[in-house]
Amino acid sequence: MALREIHELGVRAKSASLLVGASSAVVRNEALEVASDLLMSEASHLLEANASDIEQAQASGMDATALDRLRLSRERLESMAGGLRTVAGLADPVGEVIDGWVQPNGLRIERVRVPLGVVGVIYENRPNVTSDAAGLCLKAGNAVLLRGSSSAQRTNSALVGVLRRSLAKVGLPEDGIQLVEDSSHAAAIEFMRLRGLIDCLIPRGGPALIASLLEHATVPYVLDGDGNCHVYVDVDADLTMARKIVVNAKMQRPGVCNAVETLLVHADVAAELLPGLRKEMASVEWVGDDRVRLLVDDVGEVTEEDFATEFLSLKLSVAVVDDVNGALEHVARFGSGHSEAIVTNNLTTADRFVRGVDAAAVVVNASTRFVDGGELGLGAEVGISTQKLHARGPMGVRELTCVKWVIRGEGHVR
Amino acid sequence: MALREIHELGVRAKSASLLVGASSAVVRNEALEVASDLLMSEASHLLEANASDIEQAQASGMDATALDRLRLSRERLESMAGGLRTVAGLADPVGEVIDGWVQPNGLRIERVRVPLGVVGVIYENRPNVTSDAAGLCLKAGNAVLLRGSSSAQRTNSALVGVLRRSLAKVGLPEDGIQLVEDSSHAAAIEFMRLRGLIDCLIPRGGPALIASLLEHATVPYVLDGDGNCHVYVDVDADLTMARKIVVNAKMQRPGVCNAVETLLVHADVAAELLPGLRKEMASVEWVGDDRVRLLVDDVGEVTEEDFATEFLSLKLSVAVVDDVNGALEHVARFGSGHSEAIVTNNLTTADRFVRGVDAAAVVVNASTRFVDGGELGLGAEVGISTQKLHARGPMGVRELTCVKWVIRGEGHVR
Numbered sequence: 064m065a066l067r068e069i070h071e072l073g074v075r076a077k078s079a080s081l082l083v084g085a086s087s088a089v090v091r092n093e094a095l096e097v098a099s100d101l102l103m104s105e106a107s108h109l110l111e112a113n114a115s116d117i118e119q120a121q122a123s124g125m126d127a128t129a130l131d132r133l134r135l136s137r138e139r140l141e142s143m144a145g146g147l148r149t150v151a152g153l154a155d156p157v158g159e160v161i162d163g164w165v166q167p168n169g170l171r172i173e174r175v176r177v178p179l180g181v182v183g184v185i186y187e188n189r190p191n192v193t194s195d196a197a198g199l200c201l202k203a204g205n206a207v208l209l210r211g212s213s214s215a216q217r218t219n220s221a222l223v224g225v226l227r228r229s230l231a232k233v234g235l236p237e238d239g240i241q242l243v244e245d246s247s248h249a250a251a252i253e254f255m256r257l258r259g260l261i262d263c264l265i266p267r268g269g270p271a272l273i274a275s276l277l278e279h280a281t282v283p284y285v286l287d288g289d290g291n292c293h294v295y296v297d298v299d300a301d302l303t304m305a306r307k308i309v310v311n312a313k314m315q316r317p318g319v320c321n322a323v324e325t326l327l328v329h330a331d332v333a334a335e336l337l338p339g340l341r342k343e344m345a346s347v348e349w350v351g352d353d354r355v356r357l358l359v360d361d362v363g364e365v366t367e368e369d370f371a372t373e374f375l376s377l378k379l380s381v382a383v384v385d386d387v388n389g390a391l392e393h394v395a396r397f398g399s400g401h402s403e404a405i406v407t408n409n410l411t412t413a414d415r416f417v418r419g420v421d422a423a424a425v426v427v428n429a430s431t432r433f434v435d436g437g438e439l440g441l442g443a444e445v446g447i448s449t450q451k452l453h454a455r456g457p458m459g460v461r462e463l464t465c466v467k468w469v470i471r472g473e474g475h476v477r
Numbered sequence: 478m479a480l481r482e483i484h485e486l487g488v489r490a491k492s493a494s495l496l497v498g499a500s501s502a503v504v505r506n507e508a509l510e511v512a513s514d515l516l517m518s519e520a521s522h523l524l525e526a527n528a529s530d531i532e533q534a535q536a537s538g539m540d541a542t543a544l545d546r547l548r549l550s551r552e553r554l555e556s557m558a559g560g561l562r563t564v565a566g567l568a569d570p571v572g573e574v575i576d577g578w579v580q581p582n583g584l585r586i587e588r589v590r591v592p593l594g595v596v597g598v599i600y601e602n603r604p605n606v607t608s609d610a611a612g613l614c615l616k617a618g619n620a621v622l623l624r625g626s627s628s629a630q631r632t633n634s635a636l637v638g639v640l641r642r643s644l645a646k647v648g649l650p651e652d653g654i655q656l657v658e659d660s661s662h663a664a665a666i667e668f669m670r671l672r673g674l675i676d677c678l679i680p681r682g683g684p685a686l687i688a689s690l691l692e693h694a695t696v697p698y699v700l701d702g703d704g705n706c707h708v709y710v711d712v713d714a715d716l717t718m719a720r721k722i723v724v725n726a727k728m729q730r731p732g733v734c735n736a737v738e739t740l741l742v743h744a745d746v747a748a749e750l751l752p753g754l755r756k757e758m759a760s761v762e763w764v765g766d767d768r769v770r771l772l773v774d775d776v777g778e779v780t781e782e783d784f785a786t787e788f789l790s791l792k793l794s795v796a797v798v799d800d801v802n803g804a805l806e807h808v809a810r811f812g813s814g815h816s817e818a819i820v821t822n823n824l825t826t827a828d829r830f831v832r833g834v835d836a837a838a839v840v841v842n843a844s845t846r847f848v849d850g851g852e853l854g855l856g857a858e859v860g861i862s863t864q865k866l867h868a869r870g871p872m873g874v875r876e877l878t879c880v881k882w883v884i885r886g887e888g889h890v891r
Binding site for chain 2: 085164166170172179180258262263277278281283285301304307308310311312315417418421422423424425426427428429430432433434438439440450451452453455456457465466467468469470471472473474475476477
């Protein structure tokens, strides 16, 4: 695919976005339901395409975590189809009057929610992003340009084929959903510079993608950055609850951004909590500071780099802190602004943590794994923003819209 | 000022932002009121500093429009002081619970408004931006780094001195408001790359600044772009109203972004409207298309470049269009996404225009000059966003905040 062709995809997306944006919610919801049905009726075709991607990935030595992210199953397809159906059932965000008032001079003002136009999504090898992102963009009246990773090429191509047929079946332009099939670095940069064609770019990838974006992008973007998440177990924690939460946050699905990477423990409960927890997490590699290693065997020495790393695997940094302030300082230094949890029964301490943490989500007495659009009731998510502008945290359908001011007068002049 | 010093300003702003963000609304409002009083009690000092800037600007041949933007007067100081007092009186945005719900599993969710942290503002020579931007940032619990133009250096320095003293008087850190005094290009680029120190950069300047930002910035930004605004006079317009609106939109203050640059007239009323309007606008240079020039004398030939230009002066492009669709096509091609107005008494046509225009603000039967934070009830504005993400149109105090998710459970795990 020549770079000119990427520009051409953008032009077609822009043109399709006008028709998608002007379509009724009834039609867009119908497309989502058709897509949901097709995902299941074409499951074997989709699973075949995925098996072929998986085979090639295994041959090229992809690690287990990445393979897990790439793999489709009937169950995961069902979940993707269910996600589309859930999105179809959400309230239509387009046309919502967010607020409105009358100025003293009689000018009538409304702020109305409208589609963004064209949304671009660059993502790694998790194929559910393909249907989640396309579904949410369509729901919000946008066209979408998807660029997955080369390792998921066959899977994504098959999925996008299904989605485009769903658009066509309800009379919407197929180009409302397009896949960029060129996985070269040059193509990614060209994609980031489609200014005037892409209204919002959502990159879901590692530090190299983010760095490239900061250097090259000229289109507006919302960063879906790292999740270097912490759980702080306070002196006033229910330690049984704390154990359950830490185990869940690390082990239930270690390869995702809302998994915990560092456990911080109040000094006064460390001796009671850590030895038993270490046994429960036998399959997890622990690295810890001196105070941790005095209490627990089988713990490597933690480095500053460990504290700064999103492992995305069965590895956990552990540190003992003096109190909630120590936890806040550690989080301020190493956190990536994604999700930070505290386990405590002390209301004052919980409030102090909630106020003191500068992150998209602060979690009290629950697993960080809940910081997810589906779990929080958004239907599905197009990403989790770790930036502060436009959207922060899980991005659902509302975050794929913008606002238009409508000002009505009767000949008003200044 | 060495580039290292700009970084140091950023570090101090970040540190001050923690104290400003944690302060109560009472204290921040008091600082705004003290600042409002000081602007008036120190008026002669401030006007002297401005006179010195004006003198130097005149000597260096600054044009009349730019001089108007640079000039302070007692009246403008009063308006700035009044703006600060209005902002003090606005509802506190910090801590507002935007929405909240309980998930079926019992997780309690809230989305809470919190300060952004450090806001950077790069602006041209209008000194009221100094107090408006600082006041709104402070109201929203942020620290602010201001970088004005070299031509307003003495004025801005005097204003920032007053604002910093106001912070000190109420016990807030002076570094909550800082002025970057290095007006070099290298300093501007350094400023745009203070990633991790500036949470939101708002550039208010011309195309060269925007282009530089797109190439160099690594901090998140909200573009305050050009205002290439149109007024479309429909066949169903009240032509007396239309004349008033066009005259006001062009002539009341031509040097600002919400002034009109192109008049579009429905073919069937052009003959009735244009000759009289030309006389009323005798001091304005008109450039028009062939259909305009057949009807009116003293009209130069309009070029595509004219249509694409924000004149910011007493110059107007004029074109005859066949109908509202012709107007929408012209606006889609040349508009900058700022403010677009229609004059019509036809409800269907008005709705078609409102829906069809892709801009921050659509105005029906009023002057584009109302697209301004103060005029629309925001108290004051820190800029007018021409982008779609985060904020669109006039940005007030709410647009200087972000959201934090707070999730509370009772030991919830997935």
